[in-house]
Amino acid sequence: MTMKNNNNTPMVSVIIPTCNRDRLVQEAIASVLAQEFKSFELIVVDDGSTDSTPEILGSYGDAITVIRQENRGVSAARNAGIAVAKGELIALLDSDDLWMAEKLAVQTAFFQQHPDALICQTEEIWVRNGVRVNPKKKHRKLSGMIFEPSLALCLVSPSAVMMRRELFSHVGLFDESLPACEDYDLWLRVGCRYPVHLIDRPLIVKRGGHEDQLSGAPGLDKYRIQSLLKLLDGDLLSPEQSQAARKMLKEKSSIYASGCLKRGRGEEARYYLRIAGPV
Secondary structure, three states: OOOOOOOOOOOEEEEEEEOOOHHHHHHHHHHHHOOOOOOEEEEEEEEOOOOOHHHHHHOOHHHOEEEEEOOOOHHHHHHHHHHHOOOOEEEEOOOOOEEOOOHHHHHHHHHHHOOOOOEEEEEEEEEEOOEEEOOOHHHOOOOEOOHHHHOOOOOOOHHHEEEEOOHHHHHOOOOOOOOOOHHHHHHHHHHOOOOEEEEEEEEEEEEEOOOOOHHHOOOOHHHHHHHHHHHHHOOOOOHHHHHHHHHHHHHHHHHHHHHHHHOOOHHHHHHHHHHHOOO
């Protein structure tokens, strides 16, 4: 299934992390194998599935590379795939999403035309419970230096992204301590230093509404706060970026503390109020 360059190395490494999504992962894999661009390898990381996923992945033979590991979360799964990837370019696909057939072709052409670019993403189609929906204005994707707009919520979709491998040597991998919002964390580390380019074509289908969707879990700002604290403790940010991040940290911590108080979690609320600081 994988056509390679003359040096027998694929140009793109595609990484799909999955856990207990036997039906969905088959559809995701099919959308990769149907790509018009063929110089890729497909790495599927099975993060401790207990359904029929292992048998399904085994049925593809040499068409895909399968990594199996104990359940350690999506960050560890993506990082495991990145560690064995051979391509100069890395593309991610969540196992509940789909690609249009021209997705890899468009993005690889973009990198060939823009040799200084390190990361780009495409527009997307949103489908919730099988019905197409329109993203809200706050979810509108931007292009360029998007750090400050990305502080409120994640404006980069893993399934829409393609990156040069070298980017990870500059900003690090996914944070395996974060059970959610790990993409928010990585894209802030990227966005504070490098432009995130947008290809204004919807080349992925982002599917939502199912029970195990991480982005639909309650209390996600807890992990965004953790990410902001870590970012502010480092040395990546300019003074202006640091000021914007502190403002967002105060806002998110205050809101999260208020929610804790409403639910009778006083000790947790006091912790986040201390992070928020004086009114």
